[in-house]
Amino acid sequence: MAENKEILLRCSKIVKEFSGNRVLDQVDFDIRKGEVHSLCGENGAGKSTLIKIISGIYPKDDGVIYINGNPVDIHSRQDSTANGIAVVYQELSVMTTLTVAENIMAGKELTKFGFLQKKQMNRRVQDLIDKYDLGLKATQRVAELSTAGRQVVEILKALITDASLIIMDEPTASLSYKESEALFKIIRSLRDNGVSILYISHRLDEVYMLSDRITVLRDGKLVGVFDKEAEGGIKPDEVIQAMVGKSLSTERQKELTPGSGKVVLDVRHLSHRGYFNDISLQVHEGEILGIGGLVGAGRTELLRSIFGVDPVTAGEVTYLDQPISRSIRQNIKSGIGFISEDRRSEGFVPQLSVEQNAEMINFGAVSSFGVLSKAKERARAKKMIEEVNLHPADPKYKVANFSGGNQQKIVVGKWLIHNCKLLLIDEPTVGVDVGAKSEIYKIIEDMAANGAAVIIRQ
Amino acid sequence: MQKKIYKFAKVFIIVAMLIWMAVTSFGSFYTVSNLSSILMSAALLGIMACGMMFPLLVSGPDLSVSGAMAVGGMVAVKYITSHGGTTSSFVTGLLLALLAGALIGAVMGAAIHYFNLPSFIVTLAMQYVLYGAAQIGLKSKVVCSSPELFCKLGNGRLFGFPIPVYVFLVFVVLTVFLMHKTVFGRKSFMFGGNRKASVLCGIKGAPVAILVFAYSGMAAALAGVIMAAMNQQASATAGTGYDTNVLLACVLGGGSMGEGIGSAGGAVYGAIFVALLNNCLRIASVPSLYQEMIVGVLIIAAMAFENYFKAKASGMHWSRRKKKVEDTRDFA
Numbered sequence: 066m067a068e069n070k071e072i073l074l075r076c077s078k079i080v081k082e083f084s085g086n087r088v089l090d091q092v093d094f095d096i097r098k099g100e101v102h103s104l105c106g107e108n109g110a111g112k113s114t115l116i117k118i119i120s121g122i123y124p125k126d127d128g129v130i131y132i133n134g135n136p137v138d139i140h141s142r143q144d145s146t147a148n149g150i151a152v153v154y155q156e157l158s159v160m161t162t163l164t165v166a167e168n169i170m171a172g173k174e175l176t177k178f179g180f181l182q183k184k185q186m187n188r189r190v191q192d193l194i195d196k197y198d199l200g201l202k203a204t205q206r207v208a209e210l211s212t213a214g215r216q217v218v219e220i221l222k223a224l225i226t227d228a229s230l231i232i233m234d235e236p237t238a239s240l241s242y243k244e245s246e247a248l249f250k251i252i253r254s255l256r257d258n259g260v261s262i263l264y265i266s267h268r269l270d271e272v273y274m275l276s277d278r279i280t281v282l283r284d285g286k287l288v289g290v291f292d293k294e295a296e297g298g299i300k301p302d303e304v305i306q307a308m309v310g311k312s313l314s315t316e317r318q319k320e321l322t323p324g325s326g327k328v329v330l331d332v333r334h335l336s337h338r339g340y341f342n343d344i345s346l347q348v349h350e351g352e353i354l355g356i357g358g359l360v361g362a363g364r365t366e367l368l369r370s371i372f373g374v375d376p377v378t379a380g381e382v383t384y385l386d387q388p389i390s391r392s393i394r395q396n397i398k399s400g401i402g403f404i405s406e407d408r409r410s411e412g413f414v415p416q417l418s419v420e421q422n423a424e425m426i427n428f429g430a431v432s433s434f435g436v437l438s439k440a441k442e443r444a445r446a447k448k449m450i451e452e453v454n455l456h457p458a459d460p461k462y463k464v465a466n467f468s469g470g471n472q473q474k475i476v477v478g479k480w481l482i483h484n485c486k487l488l489l490i491d492e493p494t495v496g497v498d499v500g501a502k503s504e505i506y507k508i509i510e511d512m513a514a515n516g517a518a519v520i521i522r523q
Numbered sequence: 524m525q526k527k528i529y530k531f532a533k534v535f536i537i538v539a540m541l542i543w544m545a546v547t548s549f550g551s552f553y554t555v556s557n558l559s560s561i562l563m564s565a566a567l568l569g570i571m572a573c574g575m576m577f578p579l580l581v582s583g584p585d586l587s588v589s590g591a592m593a594v595g596g597m598v599a600v601k602y603i604t605s606h607g608g609t610t611s612s613f614v615t616g617l618l619l620a621l622l623a624g625a626l627i628g629a630v631m632g633a634a635i636h637y638f639n640l641p642s643f644i645v646t647l648a649m650q651y652v653l654y655g656a657a658q659i660g661l662k663s664k665v666v667c668s669s670p671e672l673f674c675k676l677g678n679g680r681l682f683g684f685p686i687p688v689y690v691f692l693v694f695v696v697l698t699v700f701l702m703h704k705t706v707f708g709r710k711s712f713m714f715g716g717n718r719k720a721s722v723l724c725g726i727k728g729a730p731v732a733i734l735v736f737a738y739s740g741m742a743a744a745l746a747g748v749i750m751a752a753m754n755q756q757a758s759a760t761a762g763t764g765y766d767t768n769v770l771l772a773c774v775l776g777g778g779s780m781g782e783g784i785g786s787a788g789g790a791v792y793g794a795i796f797v798a799l800l801n802n803c804l805r806i807a808s809v810p811s812l813y814q815e816m817i818v819g820v821l822i823i824a825a826m827a828f829e830n831y832f833k834a835k836a837s838g839m840h841w842s843r844r845k846k847k848v849e850d851t852r853d854f855a
Contacts (some may be wrong), residue, residue: 169654374723394725403723414716414782425713425724428706435706
């Protein structure tokens with residue numbers, strides 16, 4: 066039956082490069098009419114880039130997109146809308162002070178002699194809502210709606226343009242379990258009405274449950290297409306295998322030596338309501354502890370709560386046999402370091418130089434009575450540059466002008482020369498090229514070898 | 524390279540103005556009295572621009588400076604006249620005025636930081652409050668012509684230069700030191716440059732936000748006392764128009780709107796530029812109505828110029844429409 070279904074959109078040999086970095090490499094991809102098709106892959110696999118090319122946000126470097134068998138040029142959002150492609154974004158773009166109908170008809174208002182035809186617009190939107198049984202009122206204000214309701218408004222915005230393909234990027238990221246269920250019902254109803262859905266989610270159980278087919282990308286290449294209708298259906302193990310790749314066995318392996326040293330951090334029954342619940346763990350001197358889990362599992366939040374950025378609702382943490390402070394400043398003083406996953410917005414001050422960024426966490430080391438010492442600053446920066454092998458090795462160079470990998474080396478390096486006893490790392494290698502990646506891992510391993518305890522979220 | 528052109532262009536404009544004056548009205552521009560009046564107004568502007576550069580690093584312009592000038596002048600003059608115009612009363616009055624300015628700034632900084640308000644609005648509102656306070660305090664003009672030290676602060680000369688110029692120089696040295704050599708200055712750059720990263724590095728925002736506005740308020744109060752000494756009286760409207768002129772000086776000097784960009788040298792350059800420009804327009808007998816228009820156009824041109832070169836220097840395209848897709852942030 067699946068073979069009979071017509072192909073709605075086909076991408077052939079799509080190539081995309083960002084400053085020499087090949088993000089999509091000859092990717093073939095197709096979506097049939099009236100199917101839910103999931104796109105899977107790890108961070109950096111090229112999922113977002115692919116949907117941005119399909120929806121006209123990025124130009125492609127090579128390849129062809131066919132819709133209903135005809136090659137099309139998609140250069141802008143307008144082009145993709147004209148070709149029946151609509152995107153429901155992660156961050157909702159609804160205007161909360163307007164009604165549902167006003168939001169949906171925004172930019173396509175019906176007018177007569179320049180006057181808005183409110184009744185007709187409301188009726189048209191209500192008809193659409195009723196057709197797919199979405200349970201909203203056209204005259205409701207969006208401010209009254211829950212996140213899930215706003216998501217439905219976004220979907221309606223797609224439907225009003227007669228979209229034949231709706232792309233949903235992590236639609237359940239901010240929904241509760243119950244709201245997600247309602248969304249799945251809507252997705253199925255759309256599919257049964259002949260609309261194709263391109264679904265992207267990190268939650269694999271949803272993907273298995275919803276998808277008719279799954280396409281897996283890894284490092285910008287197509288690694289497999291899995292079909293529910295195929296013999297044996299979709300096997301979760303195979304999908305995960307494809308996502309992670311064979312490299313699992315060849316990837317750098319570390320001798321696992323559970324710490325025998327002193328307990329540096331002891332977390333007991335720690336909770337932050339709504340994010341994570343009842344976490345207990347211990348890290349010893351010289352130990353690297355990895356925290357695994359899916360997106361939204363609370364890994365980032367756990368690290369932030371330990372460091373004192375986010376609050377704690379229950380449980381306790383002891384650091385070197387003392388209860389940990391709730392003040393970031395105090396924690397840094399006592400030798401705890403934290404590296405955020407969002408390097409650009411939380412990692413460094415772009416317009417300041419390497420040496421100025423290096424001293425951010427410890428002004429005491431480079432100043433006396435509040436007056437900075439140029440010599441001490443320079444010496445400290447030189448030491449850091451040497452230890453992390455920074456390129457270019459210029460302490461006066463602005464951090465904004467470094468490559469992503471070298472920026473991350475600065476972020477890690479400033480904790481390195483601070484001689485941390487405990488380092489909390491939230492995904493240290495986002496957007497970092499392979500070479501710098503292994504250098505950064507090496508730095509972290511060296512820190513552990515020197516007796517620091519490390520918690521790393523990968 | 525781009526940076527060099529930019530720096531060169533900045534100096535070039537000043538040189539061009541000087542040449543223009545030399546060609547068109549040498550006799551009236553290049554006189555001792557005219558040059559020293561340029562220096563006087565540059566000094567007043569410069570003191571306040573040095574002050575305002577700090578809040579511009581951290582959160583935005585301090586529009587209350589004209590009000591703080593009036594209050595500073597009022598506090599000093601009232602204290603001096605009510606204590607018999609002795610030299611010691613002058614010193615105390617000056618210190619009280621500086622303290623008042625710093626307090627005004629601290630209140631604004633605290634409001635901006637703790638209630639997360641836009642500095643533009645808070646300082647504008649404070650300007651109204653301060654004007655009101657000065658008008659209540661100075662129902663009639665308060666004349667003050669003693670002690671001698673007070674008059675000298677406004678009109679005295681040392682080695683041929685007006686005293687305010689020396690005050691300005693001392694203030695510049697203080698600002699360079701604070702901004703570029705101390706932990707406080709560095710924290711201001713960091714907090715403005717990346718608030719989140721600074722917090723994660725254990726930098727507390729409140730002291731920075733409060734101190735930068737306190738410094739700006741203090742600078743404005745100092746300028747207010749000098750202004751009162753020049754006129755030998757305190758007036759509630761003496762500072763009118765200085766807020767925009769100081770902001771213009773800072774913007775011309777490369778100050779950002781709370782993005783951690785700026786320098787003390789930029790404030791000095793901007794102050795000299797604005798003082799020179801105002802003087803040139805007057806000497807060239809441009810009607811004062813047109814002068815205001817020209818100043819307004821200049822603010823916009825300076826900002827556009829600045830942005831153009833900043834974007835060029837960082838390798839990005841300056842126009843939004845032609846922005847290259849080089850953002851590799853959202854690979855995933």
